[in-house]
Amino acid sequence: MSGVFDRLHKKMDLEKKDEGISPLDLADLPLELRKIMRFMLREYEISHNELIEAIDDMEDVDLKDEQLEEALKNLGVQGWIIIRGEGERRNYQANLRRKSGTALAGGVWAALNARLIQHGPDSGEVEEKPADTPQSQEE
Numbered sequence: 001m002s003g004v005f006d007r008l009h010k011k012m013d014l015e016k017k018d019e020g021i022s023p024l025d026l027a028d029l030p031l032e033l034r035k036i037m038r039f040m041l042r043e044y045e046i047s048h049n050e051l052i053e054a055i056d057d058m059e060d061v062d063l064k065d066e067q068l069e070e071a072l073k074n075l076g077v078q079g080w081i082i083i084r085g086e087g088e089r090r091n092y093q094a095n096l097r098r099k100s101g102t103a104l105a106g107g108v109w110a111a112l113n114a115r116l117i118q119h120g121p122d123s124g125e126v127e128e129k130p131a132d133t134p135q136s137q138e139e
Contacts, residue, residue: 026038029080031060032060032061032062032063032071033071033075033080035058035060035061036055036058036061036071036072036075037075037080037081037094039054039055039058040081040092040093040094041094041096043093043094044093045091045092045093046091046092046093047089047090047091047092048085048087048088048089048090048091048092049088051072051092052068055068072092079095080094080095081093081094081095082094082095
């Protein structure tokens with residue numbers, strides 16, 4: 001039966017990878033990659049050339065071009081960053097976890113859905129809006 005648990009564990013790992021990272025996960029990275037990821041968290045999206053320039057300006061990050069390309073590729077494979085495009089036209093973005101929704105949002109949508117069902121387009125009821133009353137201006 002260990003095969004079932006192994007498959008379940010692999011599926012959970014894949015789902016976690018799809019969700020992205022949390023800032024707490026940064027502690028597990030080596031120092032140089034952690035600095036790159038902290039920089040990526042400050043940027044919404046950055047082009048390949050801009051990222052290379054920014055990394056060259058960083059202190060304590062001494063990666064050669066091949067090492068940097070491999071590091072960025074690994075960060076993408078591991079789900080730390082999202083890579084879009086190819087070659088010099090690549091863009092990078094930190095892959096953060098989605099924030100959990102609030103109960104308020106679900107309640108609002110449920111109330112709107114109930115209202116639509118109650119006063120749908122086929123019900124023949126038209127909801128009247130209160131007339132706008134002009135406000136008197138006091139001098």
